[in-house]
Amino acid sequence: MAEPVYLHLALPTPLRRRFDYLPPEGTDPDQVRHWPAGIRIRVPFGKQELIGILLGVSDHTHLKATQLRPALERLDETPLWPDELLQLCLWAADYYQCPVGEALHVALPALLRQGAPAERVTEPVWQLTSEGKGLPEGALSRAPRQAMLLAELQRRNQLSRADLALLDIPRSAVKALEDKGLVETAPPTPEAPTPALLSEQPLTLNSEQAAAVSRIKLKGFQVSLLDGATGSGKTEVYLQAIARTLAQGQQALVLVPEIGLTPQTLARFQRRFAQPVVALHSGMNDRERLDSWLQARSGRARIVIGTRSAIFTPLAEPGIIIVDEEHDGSFKQQDGFRYSARDLAVMRAHRLDIPLVLGSATPALETLHNAHQGRYQHLHLRQRAGGARPPTVELQDLRGVTLHEGFSRDSLAAIRAQIEMGNQVLVFLNRRGYAPTLECHSCGWLAECLHCDARLTVHQHPRHLHCHHCSHQRAVPRRCPSCHSAQLEPLGQGTERSEEALREAFPDVPVIRVDRDSTRRKNALRDLVAEVNKGEPCILVGTQMLAKGHHFADVTLVVIVDADAGLFSTDFRAPERMGQLLLQVAGRAGRAEKPGRVILQSHHTDHPLVQTLMHAGYHAFAETLLQERQRAQLPPFHHLALLRAESSRPENAVQFLRLALAQAQRLHAPDGIISYLGPLPAMLEKRGDRFRYQLHISSVARAPLQKLLSQLAAHLEADAFSKRVRWAFDVDPQDMS
Numbered sequence: 001m002a003e004p005v006y007l008h009l010a011l012p013t014p015l016r017r018r019f020d021y022l023p024p025e026g027t028d029p030d031q032v033r034h035w036p037a038g039i040r041i042r043v044p045f046g047k048q049e050l051i052g053i054l055l056g057v058s059d060h061t062h063l064k065a066t067q068l069r070p071a072l073e074r075l076d077e078t079p080l081w082p083d084e085l086l087q088l089c090l091w092a093a094d095y096y097q098c099p100v101g102e103a104l105h106v107a108l109p110a111l112l113r114q115g116a117p118a119e120r121v122t123e124p125v126w127q128l129t130s131e132g133k134g135l136p137e138g139a140l141s142r143a144p145r146q147a148m149l150l151a152e153l154q155r156r157n158q159l160s161r162a163d164l165a166l167l168d169i170p171r172s173a174v175k176a177l178e179d180k181g182l183v184e185t186a187p188p189t190p191e192a193p194t195p196a197l198l199s200e201q202p203l204t205l206n207s208e209q210a211a212a213v214s215r216i217k218l219k220g221f222q223v224s225l226l227d228g229a230t231g232s233g234k235t236e237v238y239l240q241a242i243a244r245t246l247a248q249g250q251q252a253l254v255l256v257p258e259i260g261l262t263p264q265t266l267a268r269f270q271r272r273f274a275q276p277v278v279a280l281h282s283g284m285n286d287r288e289r290l291d292s293w294l295q296a297r298s299g300r301a302r303i304v305i306g307t308r309s310a311i312f313t314p315l316a317e318p319g320i321i322i323v324d325e326e327h328d329g330s331f332k333q334q335d336g337f338r339y340s341a342r343d344l345a346v347m348r349a350h351r352l353d354i355p356l357v358l359g360s361a362t363p364a365l366e367t368l369h370n371a372h373q374g375r376y377q378h379l380h381l382r383q384r385a386g387g388a389r390p391p392t393v394e395l396q397d398l399r400g401v402t403l404h405e406g407f408s409r410d411s412l413a414a415i416r417a418q419i420e421m422g423n424q425v426l427v428f429l430n431r432r433g434y435a436p437t438l439e440c441h442s443c444g445w446l447a448e449c450l451h452c453d454a455r456l457t458v459h460q461h462p463r464h465l466h467c468h469h470c471s472h473q474r475a476v477p478r479r480c481p482s483c484h485s486a487q488l489e490p491l492g493q494g495t496e497r498s499e500e501a502l503r504e505a506f507p508d509v510p511v512i513r514v515d516r517d518s519t520r521r522k523n524a525l526r527d528l529v530a531e532v533n534k535g536e537p538c539i540l541v542g543t544q545m546l547a548k549g550h551h552f553a554d555v556t557l558v559v560i561v562d563a564d565a566g567l568f569s570t571d572f573r574a575p576e577r578m579g580q581l582l583l584q585v586a587g588r589a590g591r592a593e594k595p596g597r598v599i600l601q602s603h604h605t606d607h608p609l610v611q612t613l614m615h616a617g618y619h620a621f622a623e624t625l626l627q628e629r630q631r632a633q634l635p636p637f638h639h640l641a642l643l644r645a646e647s648s649r650p651e652n653a654v655q656f657l658r659l660a661l662a663q664a665q666r667l668h669a670p671d672g673i674i675s676y677l678g679p680l681p682a683m684l685e686k687r688g689d690r691f692r693y694q695l696h697i698s699s700v701a702r703a704p705l706q707k708l709l710s711q712l713a714a715h716l717e718a719d720a721f722s723k724r725v726r727w728a729f730d731v732d733p734q735d736m737s
C-alpha cells in the first residue's frame with residue numbers, strides 16, 4: 001500500500017495555522033504528491049465547506065488519524081499565482097502578522113474566493129454595422145458619450161464590456177446606438193496581437209523628464225523616487241518608461257490611490273498605447289475584476305492599472321511597477337490584512353528583479369528617508385511641464401479678523417475678483433456636513449454621539465445629526481436636552497455651510513459642492529468634474545476629494561478655509577498629512593496662461609511648520625519633520641507596530657494588553673533595541689460602543705521586532721483571555737486613531 005499523504009492548506013479563518021486534510025477520496029496518493037502549491041481545494045470545515053489554498057503536500061501531519069477528514073475536490077489544474085506572487089503573499093502574511101488564510105483570501109478576486117473557474121468567459125463584443133461604418137468622423141456630436149463610443153469603434157473595430165467600463169461609456173449610450181442601427185453585437189474575433197505599441201505620438205520630454213526616463217533602469221531591481229510637483233509631468237515619465245518596458249516584451253503594473261483612478265487617468269493610458277490596458281478597482285463588478293486579473297495573468301493585458309489590492313495581480317511577464325502618489329494613505333489597508341501596497345511593491349520588485357518607480361509631489365517621509373539613505377534613486381522634476389508656472393501662496397492671518405461664515409473679507413474679495421474675470425475658484429475645507437457640531441447657546445451643551453467619543457455632525461441635506469465614526473444618526477433636537485433652551489446653533493464650518501454662504505454671497509455663479517455626500521450616486525463625481533471642466537466661471541467647494549486625481553485648468557484661485565487641525569493632533573503623522581494635503585490642493589490651480597494663486601487662512605500663521613511649508617517648501621518642511629521624528633525615535637528611524645485591542649468592556653481590552661506586555665517583556669526585555677509604550681487609549685477611545693486601546697512596540701531594528709511579533713502572536717492566540725477581545729497587530733501603522 002502506498003504511504004499516506006497529507007494536504008497542508010491555508011483556510012480563510014482567523015486562526016494562525018495551516019490545516020491538514022487527507023486527499024479527496026479516490027485520488028491516487030502518488031499523483032497527489034505532485035500537486036502544486038497555489039491550487040484551490042474545497043474542504044469540509046465543521047458543518048460548512050471552505051475553499052482553501054494548497055500550501056504543500058507531505059507524509060507528515062501533527063493530527064491523529066481520527067482527526068483527519070478527506071478534502072472534497074481539487075478546483076484548479078494549475079496554481080492561481082506564479083510562485084513569485086504566492087511567496088510574496090506568504091511573506092506579507094508573516095510580516096503583517098495576518099493569518100495566512102485571510103491574507104491569501106484578500107489577494108484573490110471575489111469570484112475565485114467563491115470557487116468560480118479561473119477561466120475567462122468570452123462575451124460578445126460590440127462593433128459598427130455597415131451603416132455605422134458609413135458615418136463620418138465626428139458624427140453624433142450632440143450626444144458626447146455616443147460620439148465617443150463611435151470614435152472608439154472607428155479606431156479599434158471591437159469593444160468588449162471591459163473596454164466600455166474602462167472608457168466609462170454607459171450602457172445607455174451603447175443601447176442608443178444599437179437602437180439607431182449603428183452598432184451590433186458579434187462574437188469576438190480571435191485576437192491577433194497588435195504589433196503596434198503606441199496609438200498616439202508621445203510628448204517631447206523636457207530635459208528633466210528625459211533625464212528621469214533615462215535613469216530608470218530597463219532591467220534589474222531599482223527603486224526610483226520621482227519627485228515632482230503636480231503638473232510637472234510625472235505621468236508622462238511613467239508613460240514613456242512603460243513604453244520601453246512593453247517594447248522589450250514585458251508588462252507594466254501601475255498602482256494609483258483609490259480616488260486617483262479616474263476615467264481621465266485610464267483614458268490617458270488607453271489613448272497612448274495600442275496594447276491592451278486593463279483596470280482593477282472597486283467600481284468594477286466581480287466578473288469584470290476577474291476578467292482583468294485573468295488577462296494580466298495570461299499576459300494578454302500589457303498594462304494593469306489598479307488600486308491597492310492590484311499589487312496582488314499575477315503577471316505573466318512583469319517588467320516594471322509604478323506607484324503614483326505613493327504618499328497616499330489609501331495604499332495601506334486599515335483592517336484585516338493591514339498591508340501597505342506601496343511597501344509590498346518594493347518587496348515584489350525586489351523579488352522579481354525589476355524596476356519600481358514611486359511618484360509623488362509630496363513624498364512620504366519614509367520614502368524621502370530611503371532616498372536620503374541612498375536606497376532609492378531620487379529623480380526631480382522641478383519645472384511644471386508645458387510651461388505652466390507654480391501658484392503663488394499667501395498666508396492670511398485670521399487672528400482678530402471678523403469672519404463671515406468662515407471666510408475673511410479679503411478672501412471673499414479675492415474670490416469676487418476672479419469670478420468677475422471669468423475664472424473659477426476652489427474652496428477647500430476638509431469637513432463634510434453643515435457644521436462639526438450643534439451647541440446650546442444657553443448652557444454650552446454639545447451634541448455628542450452616544451456610541452463614540454465624538455461630536456455629532458450637523459447635516460442639512462437632509463437635516464439630521466450624524467456620527468462620522470459609527471454612522472449613528474439622529475433627528476436634530478428642537479430644544480437643548482440639558483436646559484430646554486431653544487437656542488441651539490450649529491458650531492463651526494462644514495462644506496454644506498460654506499456652500500450655502502457662497503451661494504448667498506455670489507448668487508450669479510454656480511457653487512458646486514464636492515464631498516462624499518454630494519458624490520454618493522454612481523458617476524456623480526464624473527458629472528460634477530465634467531461640469532467644472534466646461535470652463536464657465538464657478539466656485540467649487542469641497543473636501544480632499546478635490547485634492548486628488550483631478551486637474552482643474554480654469555481654477556485660478558484656491559482658498560483653504562482652515563488648515564490648522566493638523567498642527568495640534570496627537571497623531572505624529574498629522575503634520576505630514578496636513579502638509580501633503582495643502583500642497584495637493586494648491587497644485588490643482590493654474591496653467592500656462594493663467595497662473596494660480598493660493599490663500600491659506602490660518603489662526604497660526606507664525607507656527608514654525610506653517611512658515612516652513614509656505615516659505616521654504618515641502619522639502620524643507622519634510623526635513624524639519626524628519627528631524628523631529630528622529631529625536632522622538634519615531635518612524636522611519638524606529639520601526640513601529642501596534643497591538644490593538646477593543647472590547648465592549650474597557651477593562652478587558654486593557655487587561656489583555658497588560659498580559660501581552662508582560663508576555664512580550666518575557667520574550668524580549670526592553671533593552672534599548674525594543675521598547676514598549678502602553679496600554680494607551682486610542683485617540684478615539686470609544687467607537688461604536690467598543691473601547692479601544694493600543695500597545696506600542698518600537699524597535700531600532702526590523703528583525704528582532706518581527707521575531708518578537710511572531711512569537712507574541714502565537715502566545716496570544718493560545719491564551720484563553722484573547723477570546724474576550726478583538727485584537728490585531730498593525731505593523732507600520734499609518735493611522736494611529
Ligand code: ADP
Binds near residue numbers: 209236
Ligand atoms: P503630473 O503627473 O506630474 O501631475 P502630467 O504628466 O499630468 O503631470 O503633466 C501635466 C500636464 O503637462 C499634462 O497636461 C501633460 O500633457 C503636460 N505635459 C507633460 N509633459 C509634457 C511635455 N514634455 N511637453 C508638453 N506638455 C507636457
Ligand code: ZN
Binds near residue numbers: 482
Ligand atoms: Zn442648553
Ligand code: ZN
Binds near residue numbers: 450452469470471472
Ligand atoms: Zn458614533
